[in-house]
Amino acid sequence: MSSEIRQLEPQQLWNKFADLNAVPRASKKEERVIAFIKDFGKNLGLETIEDEVGNVIIRKPATAGMENRVTVVMQSHLDMVHQKNNDTDFDFDTQGIQMYVDGDWVKAKGTTLGADNGLGVATIMAILESTDIPHPPIEALFTIDEETGMTGAKGLKGGLLKGEILLNLDTEEDDEIGVGCAGGIDVTATRTYTEEETPEFKIGFDITVKGLQGGHSGMQIHEGLGNANKLMNRLLFDGFENFGLRISEIDGGSLRNAIPRESKAIVAIDAIHEDAFLLEMQQQANTLKTEFKTMEPDLEIIVSKTEVPEKIMDLGVQEGFTRAMYAAPNGVYRMSPDIPNLVETSNNIARVIVKDGHIKIGCLTRSSVESSKMDLANTLRSAFELTGCEVEFTSDYPGWQPNMDSEILKVLTKVYKDLNGEEANVAACHAGLECGILGTHYPEMDMISFGPTIKGAHSPDERAQISSAQKYWKFVLEILKQIPVN
Structure with missing residues (x-):
């Protein structure tokens, strides 16, 4: 070749x-x-x-x-x-x-x-x-x-x-x-939690978000591309609100400077809700596909039955986590008032891992204005600290x-x-x-x-x-x- x-x-x-x-x-x-x-x-x-x-x-x-x-x-x-x-x-x-x-x-x-x-x-x-x-x-x-x-x-x-x-x-x-x-800074939120034994009468599901374009988290952040971590959180939040969905594992995104293309989650719900849950997930998938049809025509959301996970997240931690993920800004935060069409400040929620009693959320925040960069970094920090995470700023560059x-x-x-x-x-x-x-x-x-x-x-x-x-x-x-x- x-x-x-x-x-x-x-x-x-x-x-x-x-x-x-x-x-x-x-x-x-x-x-x-x-x-x-x-x-x-x-x-x-x-x-x-x-x-x-x-x-x-x-x-x-x-x-x-x-x-x-x-x-x-x-x-x-x-x-x-x-x-x-x-x-x-x-x-x-x-x-x-x-x-x-x-x-x-x-x-x-x-x-x-x-x-x-x-x-x-x-x-x-x-x-x-x-x-x-x-x-x-x-x-x-x-x-x-x-x-x-x-x-x-x-x-x-x-x-x-x-x-x-x-x-x-x-x-x-x-x-x-x-x-x-732009300059940049890594914002990383972590915490531990106590896993719970999965109760009886639960069934397990794999949820997969894939087919997104991904791309450069600086040069393409303004294009309206789908972020697999944010889309997955919408599904998990909806599943919890309507059916008491419980999270066992999440593995989303990869590199800090790449818009995440894929995310996978293992969850559990009450067996009696199986049909209603699958219908709701299909409706949510259709909603997201319609919402992103122009930019993400190959978006796929797959919900399939799997073995019941042995462990699930602590309920209070799960509620805080999904709400923090919802609250955390992703995408363009501010356009430059001085240079036409230039993104001044943005964030990419690049990596989400939930497994074995540990949460890790990795973001890359960029800005051409130092004060705006730190404003957004502190916005993220606040959202994640409110749910009990420790937040670290690293790899700061001008x-x-x-x-x-x-x-x-x-x-x-x-x-x-x-x-x-x-x-x-x-x-x-x-x-x-x-x-x-x-x-x-x-x-x-x-x-x-x-x-x-x-x-x-x-x-x-x-x-x-x-x-x-x-x-x-x-x-x-x-x-x-x-x-x-x-």
């Missing part, structure tokens, strides 16, 4: 992407891809270092005639989000991504593609390997663990890089030039404030218009980019972000547009030619 990808233009880019996608590279499991990138740099005879947290820096001198240009840092992250469909047999720890071409798109078979941020990494690799591409002095910065905490960017030491301009290749619309992004007077922004907007005959969309985004963190270590560095068109990032529907990659590659090459004189 990678042979098909390797024939695409520009071949330099797609060949490096195929090489990279053969290497497992989950967040926090980057040992193999770090070694891969280090070997790549050393085999080219270039200065290659790994810092104390695992970031890799490769330095390449300017090509002839470009020695007097400003040194440029080209930056992308090595890790990728690992998501797969339930019916896909795939081991991310041992297998390379299985890619194929579908019209104008490169896709993966039932898994995330890794174009986020693999196409950025591949771009930098192709530039480093090239012998005929004009470019200024380059410091290639490959960071780790961007997707689950940005610990690579956080751990990068000031003074290690000498470049004055940073090109972050992690934007996902090819007509967009990024000048700002946003990236736009600089509309940026010199490299002027270069990119001119190059884009010259190449495409139209103005680029200069914008801030609601995703978390590493620029905000890197800017704390290198406050004088002039930063910009751009990239090829990628759709469905963080989901098995992730796909990269081939024609966009061609457009983007030309953009990259021209930018490198136009880097100003030092």
Whole structure:
């Protein structure tokens, strides 16, 4: 399958992407891809270092005639989000991504593609390997663990890089030039509870919510996509209100930065309510399908009989839990009053686990305004603490404030218009980019972000547009030619 990808233009880019996608590279499991990138740099005879947290820096001198240009840092992250469909047999720890071409798109078979941020990494690799591409002095910065905490960017030491301009290749619309992004914080609620023996005359049911699109919890949070954890809670709440449904287990969502696509629950109800319960669940399923028919046409809600669970949640804890889940904000919290159509603040209820006397609810809260981010985080904290949970704030990272007077922004907007005959969309985004963190270590560095068109990032529907990659590659090459004189 990678042979098909390797024939695409520009071949330099797609060949490096195929090489990279053969290497497992989950967040926090980057040992193999770090070694891969280090070997790549050393085999080219270039200065290659790994810092104390695992970031890799490769330095390449300017090509002839470009020695007097400003040194440029080209930056992308090595890790990728690992998501797969339930019916896909795939081991991310041992297998390379299985890619194929579908019209104008490169896709993966039932898994995330890794174009986020693999196409950025591949771009930098192709530039480093090239012998005929004009470019200024380059410091290639490959960071780790961007997707689950940005610990690579956080751990990068000031003074290690000498470049004055940073090109972050992690934007996902090819007509967009990024000048700002949201910060984020993980909000995690936990508590223990006493399980009860399931009373007699109960019957067990599995409830499954699946078929949702999922997606990037920053870039797609405004699209009205279904959140499997919130939909499941509606079903459980209704079942309890009408039939005394009792919860045994819940397993919903996966990664903090992915809108949850699936949730499963094991519940118990009184046997005498079986027919009425199934009818009510079918009516609720039909209501949700109608409500989400435009955005989630493949939504499935399956209720099937199973063995009676041995244990169920304490009744008071269950009532508090389902109400807290109802009260907890999910989706867009506030739109920016300053930048049209920009989500300022949002939350993704990403992960819900109820099992063996333990509750864990994981959220990722994002905002381009620090005070608004903490306002929403405290809103969530309050909802969960009212039901007896302990709430922890972790992985806090800053946003990236736009600089509309940026010199490299002027270069990119001119190059884009010259190449495409139209103005680029200069914008801030609601995703978390590493620029905000890197800017704390290198406050004088002039930063910009751009990239090829990628759709469905963080989901098995992730796909990269081939024609966009061609457009983007030309953009990259021209930018490198136009880097100003030092």
